[in-house]
Amino acid sequence: MDHPRYRHVLAEALGGSELPFPEAELEARCTRLRAAMREAGLEALLLTDPADIHYLTGYHTFEVSVHACLVVSVERLVLQVASIETGPAVVTARVDEILGYRWEGVEEVVEPLAEVLSPFHTIGIDAMGAGLRLGVIQPLQARLGAERFRHEGGELLDRLRIVKSALELECLRESARITSAGLRAAMATIAPGVTDNEVAAEGARAMLAAGSEFMSLQPIVTSGARSGTIHVNHKRRVIARDEPVFLEFGAAFQRYTAPMMRTAVAGRAGPGMHELRDVGRGMYEALIAAMRPGRSFDDAARAAEAVLAPHADRVFFSGVFGYAVGGQFPPSWVEGSGYIARGQAREFEADMVFHLPLCLRLPGQWGIGLSDTVRVTPAGGEPLTDNDWRLHEVP
Numbered sequence: 001m002d003h004p005r006y007r008h009v010l011a012e013a014l015g016g017s018e019l020p021f022p023e024a025e026l027e028a029r030c031t032r033l034r035a036a037m038r039e040a041g042l043e044a045l046l047l048t049d050p051a052d053i054h055y056l057t058g059y060h061t062f063e064v065s066v067h068a069c070l071v072v073s074v075e076r077l078v079l080q081v082a083s084i085e086t087g088p089a090v091v092t093a094r095v096d097e098i099l100g101y102r103w104e105g106v107e108e109v110v111e112p113l114a115e116v117l118s119p120f121h122t123i124g125i126d127a128m129g130a131g132l133r134l135g136v137i138q139p140l141q142a143r144l145g146a147e148r149f150r151h152e153g154g155e156l157l158d159r160l161r162i163v164k165s166a167l168e169l170e171c172l173r174e175s176a177r178i179t180s181a182g183l184r185a186a187m188a189t190i191a192p193g194v195t196d197n198e199v200a201a202e203g204a205r206a207m208l209a210a211g212s213e214f215m216s217l218q219p220i221v222t223s224g225a226r227s228g229t230i231h232v233n234h235k236r237r238v239i240a241r242d243e244p245v246f247l248e249f250g251a252a253f254q255r256y257t258a259p260m261m262r263t264a265v266a267g268r269a270g271p272g273m274h275e276l277r278d279v280g281r282g283m284y285e286a287l288i289a290a291m292r293p294g295r296s297f298d299d300a301a302r303a304a305e306a307v308l309a310p311h312a313d314r315v316f317f318s319g320v321f322g323y324a325v326g327g328q329f330p331p332s333w334v335e336g337s338g339y340i341a342r343g344q345a346r347e348f349e350a351d352m353v354f355h356l357p358l359c360l361r362l363p364g365q366w367g368i369g370l371s372d373t374v375r376v377t378p379a380g381g382e383p384l385t386d387n388d389w390r391l392h393e394v395p
Helices: 004-012 023-040 050-057 083-092 108-116 134-144 153-161 166-187 197-207 224-228 273-290 297-311
Strands: 046-048 069-072 077-082 097-101 123-124 219-222 244-249 262-265 322-325 334-340 355-362 365-375 380-383
Touching: 004 046, 004 083, 023 046, 023 069, 023 153, 023 297, 046 050, 046 153, 050 153, 050 297, 069 197, 077 083, 077 108, 077 224, 097 108, 108 134, 123 153, 123 197, 134 166, 153 322, 153 334, 166 197, 166 262, 166 322, 166 365, 197 244, 219 224, 224 244, 224 322, 224 355, 224 365, 244 355, 244 365, 273 297, 273 365, 297 334, 334 355, 334 380
Parallel strands: 046 123, 077 097
Antiparallel strands: 046 069, 069 077, 219 244, 244 262, 262 365, 322 334, 322 355, 355 365, 365 380
16 A cells, blocks of 8 residues: 555554643643744744654654654644654644655655645744754745744744653653663673673663663763763773773653763772762752752852862863753754753743753763753752762772
8 A cells, every 4th residue: 555545544543542642731732832932923833853843742753864844833733754754643643734745755845845834924943953954944935935934933942841741740750760770780780891882781671671762862881981081982892990980871751861870980999089979969969959940050050160160170071060851852862942051041940850961071081970860849959860979889
């Protein structure tokens, strides 16, 4: 059967069967977005980030490299996906219309999308968002007029996504539970002579066995001098005695990820390792004390910087003390809706959730990283993950 027939047969048998959230939850999200659109003077919103589409409709697939978009208007939600993705759209998404195009015929994208957008004179886009292809937006602007398109669409949705609903918090708590299981299993395998791949493999196995979906980032494991370099990963390296082993995991539950970092030593910790652990813990305590409604992201960053300051000349730190997390897809679990860093004037609100990636590195030597995923409450930051903030020494 062809793709249109496949879609209709599937819809009769399994339509909406894998919707990840109750329809009332999705409707509430769309209602809030439409109110924000009216306030901003937008008649329609063109979204291409897989996480934004998932947030509003439930749509999810592991194939996020092909063009997909959602048109949000007051009247309806229109989802455009490749023909091979109409199956996931039918079973996972709550939308009014699905437009399919041939996977091998991307030139078919623009014409039907232009027809959907043609009635609208003010169309918001996320100019910094994932998935917005020049080969799509340029022909649309040429066809409809560039003056119709406005760039504040992404910011509009970010302001909504950064504050989590009760259901989203439950998804993050479940991710935190699975993440913790993976870290415990991985740390139990650490020993001299074991490879970083073996540690990562055991952590991945444990998270999948505990219920994780495909993860937005695979488990991160580095050891020895490689732990002092940011954003490298396991690469068949044998762990030596007394070397630190850095781990950063994040399980996915309904696409929501609550990451956590831990560090263990395959033997005895060397000079300075416990000291940097103490600095990281001090930064964490300063952050969670400042993560209260009414305080700014900049306030929290400055509080943590004050703890780091005596060590800042010799230790590398990324400069971002926290980033918002929620529902995401590969290649990252970073939501992108907010960052705890200098100069970020936005204020905390209750039920924002941030991962606090406090990894301190001595380049060329080693790094010590520990973290929690933390919810903002009136009393300060409340961890959803269960890090004990110890530098574990493996006998």
